[in-house]
Amino acid sequence: MPDPAPAGPLAYLGRPRGAHWRRVSRGLYLPDHLAGRSAELAAWQLVLPPSGAFTHLTGAALRGWWLPPLPDDLPVVAAVARDHGRPRRPGLRVFRHPVAPAADVLDGLRVAPAVECLLACAADLGMLDLIVLLD
Numbered sequence: 001m002p003d004p005a006p007a008g009p010l011a012y013l014g015r016p017r018g019a020h021w022r023r024v025s026r027g028l029y030l031p032d033h034l035a036g037r038s039a040e041l042a043a044w045q046l047v048l049p050p051s052g053a054f055t056h057l058t059g060a061a062l063r064g065w066w067l068p069p070l071p072d073d074l075p076v077v078a079a080v081a082r083d084h085g086r087p088r089r090p091g092l093r094v095f096r097h098p099v100a101p102a103a104d105v106l107d108g109l110r111v112a113p114a115v116e117c118l119l120a121c122a123a124d125l126g127m128l129d130l131i132v133l134l135d
Contacts, residue, residue: 051100
């Protein structure tokens with residue numbers, strides 16, 4: 001197995017050497033001392049192809065938008081171009097698009113445009129929550 005590929009000092013794809021690592025998902029690890037959603041999303045970004053960007057409620061949270069009360073175990077949601085591979089891991093939901101959505105980079109994380117995030121949220125949120133999100 002090749003050495004883990006670093007994504008900055010935060011996350012590793014592969015099998016890290018040492019005992020002080022926390023598993024995010026299959027093949028995704030973070031150092032024990034790092035916590036928080038940004039660190040976990042940096043790990044998730046490692047498995048996304050270059051066209052991948054976070055969208056849906058994941059993208060909305062990264063943009064700092066109001067969100068309705070949500071359960072803790074929601075999957076991370078991303079969008080990728082149809083012609084790129086779709087990663088399959090527990091805890092990750094990937095939508096494939098004919099053309100990859102352009103991505104904004106926020107704090108080092110690729111996030112789908114605001115319109116794409118809103119459209120993805122519209123599939124799962126109720127009308128009232130969607131109106132407040134739009135506002």
